[in-house]
Amino acid sequence: MHAISDPEEKKRNLFLAEFMIPIVKGGGTEMGIEVTSLGIQIHGGMGFIEETGAAQHWRDSRITTIYEGTTGIQANDLLFRKLMRDQGATAKVVFGEVYVTAKALGASGKPELQAIGQRLGAALKAWTDATEWLAANAKTSLSGVLTAAVPYLHLAVTVSGGWFMGKAALVAAGYLDKGEGDQTFYRAKIATAHFYADQLLPQAASYAETVKAGDAALAAFTDEMF
């Protein structure tokens, strides 16, 4: 760690941290609900029965997407404040970092890391495409962009998760190569990143499609239909 004196670098790092806040809060809390719900599911009827305690974890998680800024508000924050305030400049820094990670995974010479890198590259493409769509529609279709906010947050969360997992996998591979530390732990890091890449990263493409659909379907609903 070192103190940063350059004001431009300070501002860049601050914007980067602020950009990640809705992604970390929104993504972490939404994932908490999914994980605790899955916790009930894998225990079957016993999971649902109150005495086993699994449902309590779900209930404790359920509030986290509501207080300290609902997911909808986190999504608006990401889009209208963090993404648009500097016309996507901070987003481009993040995209560049994700690209560097995907490239390093691809160049690693290890098949499971290369597989993660390939998935991460495709997910990043979905994220940049959706961001370009938002930039192109921000002025002319506010309701389309508003409709896209939560899917866009999910997209950012999905790709960021793959990015962090990819970085962790690269570090783990380094320790495995050197034969240092807890080898099983590092193999588990790579296996987890590979699982995430295969099972979750492909969702980025569908979130991007949802973003780009805007409010075309939603706009057809009228009050009488409810």
Ligand SMILES: Cc1cc2nc3c(=O)[nH]c(=O)nc-3n(C[C@H](O)[C@H](O)[C@H](O)COP(=O)(O)OP(=O)(O)OC[C@H]3O[C@@H](n4cnc5c(N)ncnc54)[C@H](O)[C@@H]3O)c2cc1C
């Ligand atoms: C157990 C508990 C503890 C709490 N503790 C505190 C506390 O210590 N201090 C404190 O200040 N508050 C506290 N709160 C309040 C909490 O911050 C609010 O519940 C939260 O901000 C959501 O506001 P709301 O409940 O009025 O929901 P609403 O604002 O009515 O939101 C309802 C839904 O509409 C969506 N929505 C609303 N506006 C928009 C918009 N503009 N764009 C998109 N979607 C939107 C939301 O995302 C949400 O899904 C607590 C709440 C609970 C349940």
